Amino acid sequence: MFLLASIVVFAIYFTNVALGAFFQAAVLGDVGEMLVLLAAAVLFVVAILQKEADQKDKDGS
Incomplete structure (x- = not known):
C-alpha cells in the first residue's frame, strides 16, 4: 500500500516536472x-x- 502511494506521489512529481520542462x-x-x-x-x-x-516475521527471527 505504501509502495503504491509512493509511486503515485512520484508520478505527480514527474508529471509536474515534465509539464514545466516541455510546456512551461x-x-x-x-x-x-x-x-x-x-x-x-x-x-x-x-x-x-x-x-x-x-x-x-516470516523468517521467525
Whole structure:
C-alpha cells in the first residue's frame, strides 16, 4: 500500500516536472515540488521498512 502511494506521489512529481520542462506550465512551485518529492521518499522508506519487518516475521527471527 505504501509502495503504491509512493509511486503515485512520484508520478505527480514527474508529471509536474515534465509539464514545466516541455510546456512551461508547471503547477507546483519549488517548495511544492520539494514537498511532493519528500513525501514520495518518505512513503518509499516506510514501504521498504514494512517489507523488511514482514520478512523478519516470516523468517521467525
